[in-house]
Amino acid sequence: MKSVIAVVVTALALVVTWALLSPAAAPAAEGGSTNEKVLQVWRLYDEGEVERALVIAEGIHDAQGDSRLILTALIGFLYEKQGRDDEALRRLDSVKPALREALVESARGDGGEAVAPVRHRSFLRLYRDVLRARGFLLYAGGNCDEAVPELQEMMAVVGTPNPLALSIIGSCVYRGREYDEAREYFEESYRWYEPGELKDQAAYNVAAMYGIQGNAEESVRWLGTASESGGSRWIEAAGEDKDFDPVRGSEAFQELSRRAPGP
Numbered sequence: 001m002k003s004v005i006a007v008v009v010t011a012l013a014l015v016v017t018w019a020l021l022s023p024a025a026a027p028a029a030e031g032g033s034t035n036e037k038v039l040q041v042w043r044l045y046d047e048g049e050v051e052r053a054l055v056i057a058e059g060i061h062d063a064q065g066d067s068r069l070i071l072t073a074l075i076g077f078l079y080e081k082q083g084r085d086d087e088a089l090r091r092l093d094s095v096k097p098a099l100r101e102a103l104v105e106s107a108r109g110d111g112g113e114a115v116a117p118v119r120h121r122s123f124l125r126l127y128r129d130v131l132r133a134r135g136f137l138l139y140a141g142g143n144c145d146e147a148v149p150e151l152q153e154m155m156a157v158v159g160t161p162n163p164l165a166l167s168i169i170g171s172c173v174y175r176g177r178e179y180d181e182a183r184e185y186f187e188e189s190y191r192w193y194e195p196g197e198l199k200d201q202a203a204y205n206v207a208a209m210y211g212i213q214g215n216a217e218e219s220v221r222w223l224g225t226a227s228e229s230g231g232s233r234w235i236e237a238a239g240e241d242k243d244f245d246p247v248r249g250s251e252a253f254q255e256l257s258r259r260a261p262g263p
Contacts, residue, residue, distance in 0.1 A: 144172035183209035
């Protein structure tokens with residue numbers, strides 16, 4: 001479906017990366033120059049200095065313990081930024097089990113160390129970002145079966161819905177022709193998106209799901225919602241999108257087309 005795929009292509013181009021673990025809140029590791037280099041990589045990544053961060057990261061060969069976990073995840077994120085999807089996935093696949101184990105261990109706070117709560121929050125956020133990156137990369141590679149559980153777990157870890165993740169899951173469900181369920185995901189993503197193109201796209205996707213099922217009234221209502229701020233381009237897109245074939249000839253659709261706002 002052109003409409004659903006478009007939301008992911010647009011979103012992946014515009015997505016704002018979830019805040020990575022702040023170097024200032026990094027777990028206490030071995031200390032020394034290696035740990036300082038890892039934190040430098042972290043800061044550079046956070047500042048968008050991907051190339052510089054990667055040069056330093058790939059030159060670190062003696063990281064151990066927490067620093068090694070952080071470094072491996074960071075390199076995965078950096079490869080993702082460069083579009084090196086296969087290499088990114090290999091890094092993230094290798095570090096995910098160890099991060100999950102570290103997260104569980106840090107939650108226990110063994111020994112009652114003062115640093116335990118900070119360490120746990122750090123690993124929680126880092127593990128969340130690994131799930132986010134794996135979910136996006138797997139979906140981009142056409143692997144919905146593995147992408148959906150990653151994104152669902154990521155939202156469970158965060159404790160709140162994420163509109164982009166919901167949109168991607170909706171797209172995967174759509175591929176399975178489960179249109180009612182797909183519509184629910186798109187409606188939920190619409191509720192969580194801030195006003196803008198992605199929110200309009202989510203409304204359009206809801207309209208498309210109703211369109212497939214021949215519900216002209218609801219399809220046109222949601223298409224009108226998308227067009228309130230997005231202009232006539234959404235209506236023009238619906239004019240060529242096969243998902244709107246069952247409702248395009250309806251009086252409601254024709255009326256919306258006649259009174260479509262300008263671009």
